[in-house]
Structures are given as C-alpha cells and as structure tokens.
Amino acid sequence: MYDPDEACRMMAEKINGICAQKGMTPYALAKKAGISTSATSYLLEGKTKPQVYTLLLVCNALDVTVGELFDGENS
Numbered sequence: 001m002y003d004p005d006e007a008c009r010m011m012a013e014k015i016n017g018i019c020a021q022k023g024m025t026p027y028a029l030a031k032k033a034g035i036s037t038s039a040t041s042y043l044l045e046g047k048t049k050p051q052v053y054t055l056l057l058v059c060n061a062l063d064v065t066v067g068e069l070f071d072g073e074n075s
Contacts, residue, residue, distance in 0.1 A: 004049070011055075011069045012046040018062050019044075033061035 019029055030040035035057055042048040043058070050058070059066055 007070065008049045009046050012044055014069045015058060015062070016044055018064060022062070024062070029058065029061055033057040 015029075018024075019026070024032075026040050026044055027037055029044075030037040033040070033054075035054060039048070039050075039054065043050050043054070055066060055069075059069065
C-alpha cells in the first residue's frame, strides 16, 4: 500500500531534482506549467499535496510522466 505523505515527499524531491538537472527555476516551472509561483513553491517544499491536474501540468512542463516521478527513473 501507499504511504501518501511519503509518496508526496519523494515526489517533491524528484521534481526538485529534475528541475536542477534541467536548470529550471521554480519560477520557470510555474510559468511553463501555468500554475502560480506560490503553488509551485508549496509543492517543491512539500507543504502541499497536489491535485492530479496540477501534477499533470508539472509533468508536462518537465517533460516527464507521472510514473517517472514515483518510480525513480528520469526521462
């Protein structure tokens, strides 16, 4: 079974890592994903649990699949 809190923490770490690899700032991620900078900051800091729609926007902006955020593989 999933531990939702742990999965969200790991997902935030993964998003941070992908952003670092791509040289993408939180501001650039927010703009590319079409979400607010505050929502992006809360997500990257692990202070919020994103809705599926927001997560899909972030995946599109990073050019990764949802599965890649949870299985540990980067594209």
